[in-house]
Amino acid sequence: MHTGHYISGGGHLALLLWVLFGSVFSSEPDAVEVREVSVVSEEEFAALTERAQPPESTVDVTAPPVPEAEAGAPPPASAPDPEPAPQPDPEPVPEPEPETAPEPVPPTPEADAQQETQELAAPAPEAAPQIDAPEASDRPTPRPAPRISPEPVPEPEPQADTAPDVQEAVEPEPSPDAIEEADPQEAEAPEAASTEIVTEAEEPSRAPSASMRPQTRPNRPTPQPEPEPEAPSETQTAEAPEPEPEPTPEPEPAPEPEPEQSASETSEQLEDGIESALAEALGGGGTTDPEPDVPVGPPMTAGEKDALRLAVQSCWVVDVGSQAANVTVVVGMDMARDGTVVQESMRLVSSSGGEGAAVETAYQSARRAILRCQRGGYDLPPEKYDQWDELEISFDPSGMRIR
Amino acid sequence: MRRLISLCLGLVLAAALPMMAAAQDGPLRIDITEGVIEPVPVAIPSFVPENGASDMAAQITRVVGEDLTGTGLFRRIPQEAFISSISSFSSPIQYADWRAINAQALVTGAVTVEGSQVIVKFRLYDVFTGQELGEGMQFAGTTDGWRRMAHKVADQVYSRITGESGYFDSRVVFVSESGPKDQRAKRLAVMDYDGANVQYLTGSGSIVLAPRFSPSGDRVIYTSYETGSPRVHVLSVGDTQSRILPAQAGSMSFAPRFTPNGQGLLYSVNEGSNTDIYRMDMASGQTSQLTTGPAIDTAPSFSPDGSRIVFESDRSGSQQLYVMPAGGGEPTRISFGPGRYGTPVWSPRGDLIAFTKQNAGRFHIGVMRVDGSEERLLTASFLDESPTWAPNGRVIMFARETQGAQGASSLYTVDVSGRNLKRVTTPDGASDPSWGPLQ
Numbered sequence: 070m071h072t073g074h075y076i077s078g079g080g081h082l083a084l085l086l087w088v089l090f091g092s093v094f095s096s097e098p099d100a101v102e103v104r105e106v107s108v109v110s111e112e113e114f115a116a117l118t119e120r121a122q123p124p125e126s127t128v129d130v131t132a133p134p135v136p137e138a139e140a141g142a143p144p145p146a147s148a149p150d151p152e153p154a155p156q157p158d159p160e161p162v163p164e165p166e167p168e169t170a171p172e173p174v175p176p177t178p179e180a181d182a183q184q185e186t187q188e189l190a191a192p193a194p195e196a197a198p199q200i201d202a203p204e205a206s207d208r209p210t211p212r213p214a215p216r217i218s219p220e221p222v223p224e225p226e227p228q229a230d231t232a233p234d235v236q237e238a239v240e241p242e243p244s245p246d247a248i249e250e251a252d253p254q255e256a257e258a259p260e261a262a263s264t265e266i267v268t269e270a271e272e273p274s275r276a277p278s279a280s281m282r283p284q285t286r287p288n289r290p291t292p293q294p295e296p297e298p299e300a301p302s303e304t305q306t307a308e309a310p311e312p313e314p315e316p317t318p319e320p321e322p323a324p325e326p327e328p329e330q331s332a333s334e335t336s337e338q339l340e341d342g343i344e345s346a347l348a349e350a351l352g353g354g355g356t357t358d359p360e361p362d363v364p365v366g367p368p369m370t371a372g373e374k375d376a377l378r379l380a381v382q383s384c385w386v387v388d389v390g391s392q393a394a395n396v397t398v399v400v401g402m403d404m405a406r407d408g409t410v411v412q413e414s415m416r417l418v419s420s421s422g423g424e425g426a427a428v429e430t431a432y433q434s435a436r437r438a439i440l441r442c443q444r445g446g447y448d449l450p451p452e453k454y455d456q457w458d459e460l461e462i463s464f465d466p467s468g469m470r471i472r
Numbered sequence: 473m474r475r476l477i478s479l480c481l482g483l484v485l486a487a488a489l490p491m492m493a494a495a496q497d498g499p500l501r502i503d504i505t506e507g508v509i510e511p512v513p514v515a516i517p518s519f520v521p522e523n524g525a526s527d528m529a530a531q532i533t534r535v536v537g538e539d540l541t542g543t544g545l546f547r548r549i550p551q552e553a554f555i556s557s558i559s560s561f562s563s564p565i566q567y568a569d570w571r572a573i574n575a576q577a578l579v580t581g582a583v584t585v586e587g588s589q590v591i592v593k594f595r596l597y598d599v600f601t602g603q604e605l606g607e608g609m610q611f612a613g614t615t616d617g618w619r620r621m622a623h624k625v626a627d628q629v630y631s632r633i634t635g636e637s638g639y640f641d642s643r644v645v646f647v648s649e650s651g652p653k654d655q656r657a658k659r660l661a662v663m664d665y666d667g668a669n670v671q672y673l674t675g676s677g678s679i680v681l682a683p684r685f686s687p688s689g690d691r692v693i694y695t696s697y698e699t700g701s702p703r704v705h706v707l708s709v710g711d712t713q714s715r716i717l718p719a720q721a722g723s724m725s726f727a728p729r730f731t732p733n734g735q736g737l738l739y740s741v742n743e744g745s746n747t748d749i750y751r752m753d754m755a756s757g758q759t760s761q762l763t764t765g766p767a768i769d770t771a772p773s774f775s776p777d778g779s780r781i782v783f784e785s786d787r788s789g790s791q792q793l794y795v796m797p798a799g800g801g802e803p804t805r806i807s808f809g810p811g812r813y814g815t816p817v818w819s820p821r822g823d824l825i826a827f828t829k830q831n832a833g834r835f836h837i838g839v840m841r842v843d844g845s846e847e848r849l850l851t852a853s854f855l856d857e858s859p860t861w862a863p864n865g866r867v868i869m870f871a872r873e874t875q876g877a878q879g880a881s882s883l884y885t886v887d888v889s890g891r892n893l894k895r896v897t898t899p900d901g902a903s904d905p906s907w908g909p910l911q
Contacts (some may be wrong), residue, residue, distance in 0.1 A: 369500060378502050385507035388865060390547055390889035391634055391820070401499060412601065430635025433598075437576060438507070440600040459499035468505045 108109035241330075333372055369456050386434060386464050394428035396423035397465040400435045406454050408446030410439055418461055435464040509706055511547035512576050512633065514540060515599075519581035525590070528615070531590055532622040536579065539640040542666065543867075544632075546893030548691035549575055550645040567719060570599045577605070579629055588614050592621045592838070596629050598871040606632045619668060620911070627910070639665060642871065643908045645683045645709075646693050648672065649881055649901035656901075660694060661754030662709065665862070665907070667883075667897040673712050685908035687734045694907075697727065704728050704739065706754070713781035718757055732778040738762075742768040762800035771831040773825075774798070775842070777816045782806075782816040782825055782842075793827060794907045795842065806844030817860060818842075824888065828857050828870075837870045837889060854879075858903065863910040869896065 387394060405415035415436055420428045437461065449457050511544040521872040551639040556569035570578050580622040581594035584714035597603070604719040609628060611621045620641055627638030648661040648670070657676040660683055663669055673692065681702070683694035686855070692707045699716075707714035715739075727740035737752045742855040747768040751803050752759045763769040767787035774781055775798075782795050785803070791812040794803035811831025818825055829836040829849065834858040840847040860870070866888055873881040883896040886890055896902070 231864065336657070339757065374500075374502060378504055382504045382506050383508065385504060386512055387507035387509055388634060389509060390887050390891070391636060392823075393635055426635040433635075437598070437600055441574075455498045459502045461499045463501070463503045464507070465505045467502065469507060469509070 072382075079372055194218065209421055305381040323419050367453055367456070369450075372452075374452060375451065380442050380447055381462060383440055385438035385464060387469050388434075389466070389469055391430065392423060393434065394466045396427050396431040397421050397463065397467065398428065398431045399461055399463045400432065400439065401459070401461045403451070404458055405446070406451060406458075408443070408445055408449045410447075412440065415439070422467075426451070431464065431466075435462070438464075479848075484507065485871040489636075490666070492728045511541070512547055513548045513549050513574055514577045514629075515554065515570055515575035516540070516579045517554060517571070519583050519592070519594070520558060520561050522561070522582045522584045523586065525585035528585055528590060529581075532583055533581065533617055535619055535622035536594075536626045538565055538582075538628070539623060539667070540629060542894065543630065544887055545630075546577075549573055555808070561595070565597055567599055567602045570597075575599050577629070577633055579625075581625065582583065582694075585615065585771070588616075590615045590618055590621065592618075592625060594628070595627045596632055615832060615887060619664065623664070636866060637864045637910060639864045639910060641869060641911045642863050643685075643689070644883075644896075644905050645908065646674070646809075646871075646883060646898075646905040647680055647683065648898070648903045649903055650676075652878060653879065657664070660692070660707070661902075662692075662908075663898065667717050670899055673707060673709070676715075682728070684729050684905055686730045687909060689730055689908040691730075691734075692730050693730065693737065704737070714842050719754075723854070729773055732776060738772040740772065740783065749781070760800075762796070769794075771815050773817045776820055778821045780818075782818055784814045784816060793825070793844070796819045806840065806842070808844065809847055817859055817861060819861050820863055822864070826859040826861060826868050828859060837886065839868070844845050848890065850888070851884070851893065852878065856884075858905060860905050860907045862907055869905045869907055871905060873903070 398420045399418040401414075401416050401418040403411040405411055417428070417432045420431065423431070507618055518532060519529040519533045527678070531902045537548045541548050545770055551572050554569075556566045556571055558580045561580060564579075565578065578599055579594060580707075581592060584591040589612060591610055591612045593608060595608040596605045596642050598605045599686050606628070613621050623641035626640045627762075630638040632637075632638070642665045642844050643662050644665055645660065645662045646708050648659045650659075651692045651834070658673040658680050659672050661670055661672045663671070678698040679755075681695040683692050685692055685742040692709055694705055694707065695702050696705050697703075698705075704717045705714045705715060716722045725832055730736050730737060731751070731803075733788040736754055738749065739752065740747050740749050745768075747770050748764060748767050749762045749772045750759050751762055755782075755886060762772075762781070763783075763785075765787060767785050769783055769785045769787070769797055772781050773785040780795050781798055782793060784791055785794050786792070788805065789796075790813045792805055793807040793812055793816050795803050796803035806825070809829075809831075811829050812832070814828045816825050816827045819839075824839045825842055826837065828838050829838050834852050835848040835854065837851040837856045837859050838847060849868070851872075852867065853872050854875040856870055857873075859868050859870045861867075862885075867885050869883055871881050872884050873879055880901040882904045883898060883905050884893060884895060
């Protein structure tokens with residue numbers, strides 16, 4: 070009667086023990102350490118502003134505006150001399166905007182180190198400007214310098230006046246940065262200030278996730294070599310067209326999974342990252358190599374699964390009066406890219422409700438159904454081959470069994 | 473406190489995330505809960521006559537096909553649809569040709585006749601896997617017994633495809649009836665399961681009732697009024713010699729049955745208005761009373777493992793089914809539906825009990841689990857009675873009598889699923905069937 074409770078209790082206990090003694094926290098101290106840094110910053114705000122600014126690599130960010138302000142507004146230059154030091158204070162706020170420039174960089178593996186330093190720096194300047202805000206009241210002149218964004222939010226009207234100035238100032242800014250290709254991107258951003266702010270809010274949220282991506286992305290090249298094996302299968306039909314079809318299918322599947330994952334599976338990637346970290350901590354990462362290939366493709370839709378289910382069940386002949394009708398079997402198999410079953414791979418994964426000949430009969434019946442209805446191959450989306458390259462089909466006749 | 477909460481959240485996340493991720497990993501899982509109920513298409517090309525025995529080969533092929541299609545589980549593909557032809561028993565199989573006509577199984581065979589000897593060989597192929605199902609076999613016998621060899625081939629095919637033993641090479645003992653109802657002559661007869669090869673075991677001079685095959689099929693026990701009063705006889709099927717069992721106190725009532733080991737009998741004795749169940753050892757003649765009390769306890773039937781006995785009793789006021797230990801003891805009622813339940817018979821599989829049910833003026837043959845659950849009525853008519861199980865526990869044969877003065881009794885079979893109700897062709901009327909073991 071309480072078997073379920075016992076099983077549940079035992080499972081939870083085992084889980085807690087595993088979490089507590091499974092060296093799960095080995096990866097977590099990193100996050101705790103990050104918070105400690107923020108705590109230290111609270112103790113000495115003024116000192117932090119001085120300390121945080123230099124490590125923030127704000128030099129890169131502040132450097133461009135400073136020459137710009139000097140060049141674009143020489144009259145206030147008299148005051149700026151002592152103020153350049155406070156100027157960086159409000160500037161850390163615009164910093165996230167210039168961070169957009171390095172963001173295009175993160176796709177490259179170099180982002181790991183850069184993003185980490187930025188993450189640590191980002192919280193510190195946020196606290197600093199809040200305290201510096203009253204101080205900023207004494208700085209009417211430096212404000213023209215932060216033309217970029219902090220002002221338009223509190224004061225919409227000055228935005229219109231300063232906006233044209235800002236655009237002019239922004240355009241030259243990116244050019245000195247480094248990359249010319251990034252310039253048009255920055256020029257487009259200031260046009261819609263509100264949208265920029267939103268994207269900035271999103272980007273820092275992606276930053277932690279992106280830190281984990283570099284581990285999975287190097288694995289993505291593995292699915293790319295997979296489409297290459299398609300080439301030999303295609304070579305069977307004709308050798309001449311080989312090179313042409315190869316490159317076209319390869320880039321297509323590669324970009325498709327990436328945007329879909331970034332759009333909808335960001336949370337899942339977080340989970341995957343945590344899981345992989347835990348798996349590595351537990352030493353179970355040896356078998357994870359083939360697994361990362363599976364989630365690469367987009368998930369099968371319910372309709373696609375239903376189509377496969379209907380195709381197989383239309384050939385599943387159930388002898389409701391036999392003892393095999395009491396047996397549920399799970400048949401595993403590998404699939405070829407053309408949707409056909411690799412017959413040699415068919416296997417009985419598990420069974421329940423019977424034994425001996427009844428199980429064998431139920432398995433053979435299921436096996437015949439799968440082979441009989443495949444004909445030229447099941448209609449499965451080829452771009453999702455990674456999702457259905459291995460199938461497990463459960464045949465449960467309990468709904469048909471005569472009571 | 474905040475640390476504690478964050479720790480708890482961390483534990484939950486750490487536990488949940490791997491589980492969620494694990495659910496996403498692995499092969500794509502599809503669950504199928506609905507299939508189709510239809511006969512399996514089977515191709516049975518004419519067996520190859522290897523020694524000019526074309527007639528015999530054609531007859532054997534026909535019987536094999538009739539056996540398989542008669543179960544309702546197989547459908548024979550007409551020969552006109554074949555793309556390939558089997559000209560030699562050892563020729564390779566062109567599976568694609570048989571797949572094209574949607575044959576799931578292919579039976580090939582060859583027949584050789586040498587004098588009065590006939591040899592039948594066969595092979596069974598799983599068309600869609602492209603493999604032979606089991607190994608080829610051959611049976612040898614006399615030309616007179618060609619039907620048995622055909623039945624044996626069909627049994628092998630049935631067994632290899634369904635995973636259950638067959639029942640084609642088996643015989644049924646029954647009461648052959650002729651004449652009008654008020655002057656009906658009854659003889660003991662035995663036939664193949666399909667109604668062929670009827671042989672009469674007794675004359676028509678006396679009334680015979682309730683024949684039962686022994687578990688080994690070598691003897692038949694039945695009740696005869698040959699001496700004017702009902703007495704239990706044991707007849708040897710081989711030489712049709714019978715002997716009368718020693719009389720017991722009171723009068724031995726109907727429905728004697730063999731124990732599973734064939735060494736004993738279960739029967740009921742009627743004393744006044746009281747009927748109780750007894751067990752007798754046939755070798756020593758020792759008897760033991762299994763039930764007591766004023767009720768009518770009768771129609772006992774052993775479970776195949778010999779551990780329990782199911783019987784009918786009116787101890788609750790109406791005729792119901794009860795199960796008790798083999799040595800007697802407190803019975804457990806298993807039937808609770810409306811109407812009257814009688815003549816229970818335990819399935820050779822041990823999982824079901826067949827019975828006769830009378831309710832609302834109609835008779836039914838039904839089955840239920842041994843605990844009384846999952847009762848299903850398989851038939852309904854003016855009079856259905858005397859169920860008996862095929863040796864594999866898959867089919868039930870029973871007697872059905874039509875209404876009216878000209879009504880006659882005949883034998884029917886029905887699948888345990890309630891499908892495939894068929895009449896068994898017999899020369900005359902027939903009742904009280906008892907299905908023998910697989911030979």
